[in-house]
Amino acid sequence: MNISTYALENDDKFFFIAMLTMAANGLELSEKDLILVDIEQAEGKKFWLKYHTEKQLIAFAYENMVDATWFLEKPIQLAKLKSLLKLLSQTSNKQPIVEPTPIVESTPIVESTPIVKPNDSFDPSLFLTGVFLKHEAICIKAANFAPLYILPEQNSCLTTVDINFRHLNSEQKQFFEAEISQIETESLTADDIATRSDLYKYPIESFLWATTLCSSKGSLLNGISVDETKILLKQWPDFSILVHDIAHIRLAAIMVRRSLTLKSLADRTQIPIETVVNFFNACFITQLIEINNNISDENESIYSSEQHSIFKSILNKLE
Amino acid sequence: MFSQQVITQLSNGLKQLLENCDPVDAALIATVDGHMVTMEQRGNYLLERLATMGCSIMSLGDTITSELKMGICNNIISENELGIIIFMHINDDVVLVSLTTQKNALGMLLTHSKKCAQDLKTLVN
Amino acid sequence: MKEIKLVFTGSMGAGKTTAISAISEIPVINTDVRTIGEDAQYKKTTTAAMDYGELTLDDGNKLRLYGTPGQERFQYMWPIIIKGALGLIILVDDANSHPLKDLALFINYFRDHINKIPTVVGITRRDLEQGPNIQEYHDYLHKEGLKLPIFSIDARQRDNIILMIQALTAMVEFN
Known part of the structure; x- marks a missing residue:
């Protein structure tokens, strides 16, 4: 097709x-x-x-x-x-056509986007991300992790594990990297776990983000070019509920302001391209990305390097 | 917070203050969190904002006094180019603010305001 | 010695005093007073003038942390406190009856400052099932032509306050 x-x-x-x-x-x-x-x-x-x-x-x-x-x-x-x-x-090839409609001025077919998948592209359906994107109430078991109950209707995931998305442990990382072949699923209804009081509740977004970030491993989603597609972040991700490190916060700060390719983002921030790609994939899957090939304004910064160094010294003190 | 009857009595107390001390141009009672309880004045001052500001000043005074371990802050005097304002606690919940435009009336303003606060204390406790 | 000032503002009960306490190295100097009127049903005490905390930086300079009173009637304190601020943190209590209106109040009031200093929004006391979706806060800011970071935070958690300062730092780096 x-x-x-x-x-x-x-x-x-x-x-x-x-x-x-x-x-x-x-x-x-x-x-x-x-x-x-x-x-x-x-x-x-x-x-x-x-x-x-x-x-x-x-x-x-x-x-x-x-x-x-x-x-x-x-x-x-x-x-x-x-x-x-x-x-x-x-259905068969010949489809019934809806009632004829009057033809207006002719328009040439100008756009056709062939679906090409490079070998190293990130295919979410091969990982846990794909399971979350199905929007099905389901129980997941993978990588020796406690069962995870997904309830899309309630926009929540529940598990017995208390997860700190700021500091994932290795077991949690393994779970988020799980490939589809390692994942067992069972159907679920909200009633099945309604009486459980031992479950922690998280937004689905936190899991969708974590699985994409952890399983991307530098491979870019299909259809995006590292050095041609210019992207913009629609809004800041809510990092308080998402796996992140300081590189992601720095990327968000520049991506909400400037429309840049992933390569130029890596160049400007000196953040490895793999990290940029992983972050992009996670933003894309959680629908935070806007493709924007317009040239961004390159106005001079309103902040001085002195202000930046003051903020950095505040962070040094706090971290 | 206060019944209408108490508010009327407090209002009478302020009227008394203005009657007893000619230099007093306005006086008000506000809760410590900045709400006006009642006011009396000869002029045409916007006293609603003064009620809230008076509470900020009093709370700063309390904080400073406690920081310096100087006991309880009795009153705060603001001597200005065109007049004097005095802020003082009636009790823990309400504050009295009184003002005069006469620059040499500090003594009278302070004395009468203190007496007024003392008289009103029994009503609000 | 430089004047380095961060200002925490936002609605009553949003956690400004708590947030300052989470990172201040001195006990927070506050001007708390008992709430007497209608506010008493939400909170026992409230800030009447300002909160103040401090953090000594490695170069000996002091970071001064100021909190404004939350209620609109104390608005006269806001311009006094914001003067010379290096960054602004707006906290909104999601459990309030009109949190979006609360945000609008502070955005409108501090708009000129927001255009000049990095600003971040922290939504406190968020409930997954109640209150506005975080997207509604973003939508409001977009309407105002702003793209500020919005994080759902717990003002008691030092990590959460650090996250907001990390965002401010990155905003200054890449503005």
């Missing part, structure tokens, strides 16, 4: 690419050429009106206002993408 995209915003496009590999995992996909079209964009809408009778299009929007046969709801969620792919894989 080859799915290209049309008129998707950068964020959606990259997120779709990253999710697609995970969603397609385990499915037998038929030979199809499909185009995912953002019908909420003016260009996408025109494209849809012109080609929906000729080509196999998937409408992408918050609501299926064009009554499309194939529809993917915004924002992209793994579970929804997966069920769409499943549906697509179960």
